[in-house]
Amino acid sequence: MSEEPREKPSNFIRDIILEHNASGRFGGNVITRFPPEPNGYLHIGHAQAISIDFGLAREFGGRCHLRFDDTNPTKESQEYVDSIIDTVRWLGYDWGQHLYYASDYFEQLYAWAVQLIKAGNAYVDDLTQEQISEYRGTLTEPGRESPYRNRSVEENLDLFARMRAGEYDDGTKTLRAKIDMASGNINLRDPVMYRIRKASHHRTGDAWCIYPMYDWAHGQSDSIEGITHSICTLEYEDHRPLYDWYLDQLGVHHPQQIEFARLSVSHIITSKRKLLELVQQGIVSGWDDPRMPTLAGLRRRGYTPEAIRDFTERVGTAKAAKVVDIALLEHCLREDLNRRAERRMAVLRPLKLVIENYPEGQVEAMEAVNNPEDPAAGTRKVPFSRVLYIEQDDFRDPAPPKYFRLSPGAEVRLRYAYIVKCTGVERDSAGQVTTVRGTYDPDSRGGDSRGRRVKGTIHWVSASHSIPAEVRLYDHLFAAPRPDDADDWHTALSPSSLEVVRSARLEPALAGSDRGSRFQFERQGYFCVDERDSSPSQLVFNRSVGLRDTWAKIESKG
């Protein structure tokens, strides 16, 4: 298959790098990094950052580091580190030997802090958290200087050493940068650099009881690694002057920070707090529930890394806040899977169809194309017999206008098999159709209508040869495009985000399908074998995304 080289859309970050390369600013180097905090699962929003960081490095022949900004031991854990590593790798990116942790730089950061103290640019503050907040002022009023702001260098050095030594309790002292309490930029009002936290860190254990704030650690970590382009989201634009200040005071390598608008998608939420609530309240089955916007969830849902990468490229990189329609994400998946997924027949809600003129006991192996988009995928045999199952939706009595499927007296093609004509219906006492009867045309073997006009083609399975399966029909977790706009986001939850169908019957070729394998169930959508709950004896499929359904549109319009 040929990958049509879709031209990458230009964006302002690429333009900036091009300028740097032209001026020789970083000697033509492009070294980026993806810097997650290991305190949660990565979601679709992170995918764009990953794609930009790694993508740009790849495009310009540079490299991208994976660095964990693990500066807050009370919120971080190895579990998250592992899951993030696994996810980034799954997405298809490689950082080579460049796996780093901000915690690896704690000693250097400490030395630099001492350097700032010596230069009179940092001080130990005894104000409580509440007092610091009061002294900071407000958005419109300047702050006030802490009474401890002018301690001597010697005293600060001594106090800071004792903070490190563990002589003080949590929260009793901080190290602060001495910048400008009247700055319009609140980040510059003597930001805290270190806080006391007598907590074990997932990597450094109990070696430290003071931990650097993200703002103090981040820029210097970038500098240590020789990062040239430090790409981040818009909310850090205000922090850039602070990072610049630190770097300039220290006189070390100074990366260029560039900010872009984070990605959000319609019909989902990405708030960590809300996602956690979904999991804890059992509204979803876990962080990898196929309805979750986490990359683990999308993966289990059947999304391919290729589709997600394509999506992140198509949404573009800019500075305007955006909420991309989830339809684009789904389109990317369909486009990818249409090309790659083999087709199979599966009947979700079986309705018995008896071919009255087909010999009892006879079985034919009908040849079916595995993937019309890819001849190399070959063909397979599907057993045909007298008693079949068809989809309940594919029979209607009476038939509505423009309905091309089966109804009394009507003809339809059974895909890859025969043309059949409906001759009768059996109903139970409640009037529900229990069996459809029909006759087949022996001359139409393979589905050849030989010039006849047969508009409808439906899928089927042989009742006795089919195998059972559970199929989970997933839909958007939220019915509303912007769940966060609701007064209470819970009310935006869709009641039909999951429908479990336990009665599905599959063509026998699906038996023993590997976990994670993906198929198109003809006329229905793309499905994958659930990685967690499926087993060879109890197959479980997840619907990744449905096929475009023109008939549903026609019917809903009346």
Add this chain to the structure above:
RNA sequence: UGGGGCGUGGCCAAGCGGCAAGGCGCGGGACUUUGGAUCCCGUAUUCGGAGGUUCGAAUCCUCCCGCCCCAACCA
């Protein structure tokens, strides 16, 4: 009332003084043994608004309006 950003069709997004790319979606048609895919065609006299500069402005200037972020010892 402070600081920082952003406003191009339903949703994204190119454009950087020469007269509105593209994608998704939507509507219509062709084709079709998936009402799938594919292929055509259509979808902003107009770029948040008002002035101004210019032969000419989405692009430059001025003012106004709207939206987002910032007052964690979170990241």
